[in-house]
Amino acid sequence: MKKILAALLITFLLNSAFAVVIKAPAVSLTDYGYVGVPVNIQINVTKGDGHVFMDTLPLTELDMQGSARIASKVAGEITGKDMGNYNVYITVRSDVPVVGGPSAGATMTIGIICELMNWSLNKDVMMTGTINPDGSVGPVGGILEKIEAAKKANCTVMLIPKGQRFVNEGDNNIDAVEFGEKLGVKVIEVGSIYEAIPHFTDKKIVIKDYPENYIVEERYKTIMKQLNDNVTKLANKKYENLSKELENSYFGYEYQKMLLSELESSKSLLEEANQEYMDGKYYSATCSAFNALIKLETIEHTLKYLKGEEDVKSYLFEVQNEINDDKKTVYSKNLTLDNFEEILAGRVRISEAEELLDNAWKSYYLGKYDEAIKYGSFAKLRGESAVWWVSLYNDNDGKIINESKLKPLAQQYLDNAETISTYVETLFPGLVANSFENDLDNAKKAYEDGDYLLAIAKSLDTCVKAEIPLVMFGDIDYLKKYSRNKINLAESLGVTPISALGYYEYAESLDDNISKIMYYKYSSYYAQMDIDVMKELNKSNKIEITEVEIVPNENEKGKEIVNAKEDNNVGVITSALIAGLVGFVGGYFARART
Template sequence: MARSLLLFFSICLILANLANAVEIVKNNSVSIYVPAVERTETGYRGVLARLETIVRPGSGHVFIDTFPLTEIDTQSSARIAKEAVKETLGIALEDVDVYFIIRSDSPIVGGPSAGAAMATSLLAALLNLSINQSVIMTGTINLDGSIGPVGGLLEKAQAAAAGGAGLFLIPKGQRIIYEQRTEKEKLPLGIEIITSHPVRIDLVTYAKEKWGLDVVEVENVREALAYFTGYEIKTHKVTLGENLELKNAMRELSNEFLREVRRELERVEQNLSNAFLSLREKRLVESLVRSAAEELDTAKKLFDSGLYYSASSRTFVALINCYYAMGLLDLYTARDASQSAESFLKDVSRSLEAAKSRIDELKARIDHVGDIEVIAIASDRISDADTKLREAWKYYYNDELESAIASASYALARV
């Protein structure tokens, strides 16, 4: 499944997005705020970092300066952001050097979630556009300019609202999130029972009601740029007749992914019908199944409209929900819940290591520039999965098993 999805996203890179190249500015800078998360004694909290993007005449290099220091996946996102801008604008940028400078008052957790902001701010700098500072966004960036999923959305939304933002842009398909809630029940004789369980949250509704913050899903950097600057990049859509063979390949890969996730959903539904669960457990799993079904219905409509990339993005969200629901079913029906969660995390770890090995094999056989692009996409996905799996193990060791399953499910879908 993962190989088909990666191949599909890689094929999208071949498509030309613009009818004509645009005139760019080679000596400019823009600044925006980007949300991140920092570790605290009680978990994670959202913070804002300052991103300054500078372009200067040069020879095509990308530089990144961060303080405090970030992890390697943030650095790789800077390179991919430049490639995404090249793809979006249809230009080479061989005579421009790009500098990304990130500053934060707190040690932030490394990750690729600033990639979309990097690409959007680079577009604004090159096109000499003014930035609306009340807009903040999060999301990974892919080489074709599409925006990928991230974690920590609730914490980042809260940081955006606290920082005075009026609009928070998130990856398409991620408005539904799950937050771990702890409840206390007092019994006679001074006994207190503490339980923890995930709660489904519609971030669009929640952020508006709690902080007055508008949350909007965006699919690519062109959409994001329009929200930040009011400027719309005119695109040229490839028609079926322009490249029939490529269009057929994209359709088949997207359709295969849809079929595979539909089968996964059917497997979850079958297991759910045979499981003996408490009312709370059943409601949670049913909500995940319902969300997955809704995402697949949307994906099918997008597929029927010829929007194969968008269809696969929604299918990916459905896959996360399927993995999460199946993991919870195993957890709830196991004799030893901790052992069940540990087994699930170890399975994800083995899948991740296998994926890393496949990437190493690809690197040894590189013989075309297109191979480099495919490896870059795969490496970014693996980096994201690795981060979520580390998060899952932390939840596991804190005995927050449902949250561990949630993070591991996201990691498994990214592999």
């Protein structure tokens, strides 16, 4: 028992000696209202198996634990460390109970980065902000109280999330920068961890600038042109046939009005597709033409239903058989290094077709026949589009992939999706999360079925949909640049990141900010997936991928040298004390054995 206690004592002292200690601002509820208080966060990183442990006193809310896991993930990505090989221990101490916890996410990320890289911290800086999986810093509450907490901790610089400089207090709009100046605290807005790092250390972490690969870009355009030509040709032909048919038919005022409106809408989409094609936006053009095709397919089978040429149930059985055939075609294709993007797109679309068909049958049994035809038409075309995608590339070319090699990566993506979705549900308990929860269930099922590529894609869908509440008011320019950098990196590995480029192009064509953000997120996630797949399948070749560069931060260098020296002096003293304790304990047990 004494040996165990001694070992625990030594471990504790060693961890404390080599830990990073960083202060974070928090808000405490008192009899006089909310006040800002500083919180001490101690961070240790050791070799391990990817766990994040948290010890808080007083107890904090669950959202802080979720923040810690996201912080560890982001720190690993920024530093290039595989966090599956480390354990992170976070100890939070406060003299008073604090309200909430996600606002320490960005601070914990900084602390983990400094612990991983063995960097000293500038003790004059404090930060507040949630952490998002892409490294951006999210909004928090209690900005003014947290600036006061920085003052109490003798900090001269306070970093706050970008866009939160002005705080509404009743009828007043308070400038946080001016508020800080009165307290002797310089308040600075930051949008990402990359912007925050130079304030805490004598280093800058810069995202490495990979240039666009024009050969890959041209390959992408060729593929998308081919796909667009197929879709547009089908849609134009169907539009011509249905226009003639509707001219010579009449099914009552309401139906006629509805059908003509849908026909006109499809015409507008085809015109839009043509313009997008002329502008070189081939993915956007394909999407517009495909949406037109869905409307036209719906009109065609609604007409057959109204004429008595086809009953809805027979149509849905026909669609079901077609999807089954499409699925066989998609899954018969060999998975290779050159076509895994196209195969993934095909499998995702088959999965979507099956879900749409389920909705069609539900509508049918509820007696909503128009809706059943609409879902059925969408399902049919989604299944056909799966075949289009997998037919874009000859599966006889390229090195065949043993899909079981993707199992560890699928597990990693599944774990990541669960972490992010749980985190978001904790932050926004009233959020309707049925959409991404359904994707998560599908990801788990695909994993259990050994369909690891589909499991990765469905996990990715979960992450994107879950993250929208976190980044919906975020910095679009940051997300755009982040996505483009990921695409360029994927291209540098020889991958043609079709999905990432397509989503990026589509985001560029949109006016709605939330939709733009969502598709930039899809773009960056799919590009990262390409990178991860290449790394996973080329482990034996030890592909070196450098996403960031570490450069000196000249502005903070002088101040940081002082802090580093202070830390080193403490470290020397602590090490001496530990050495003495280790010697004492070792000697005691040596005597006990003899």
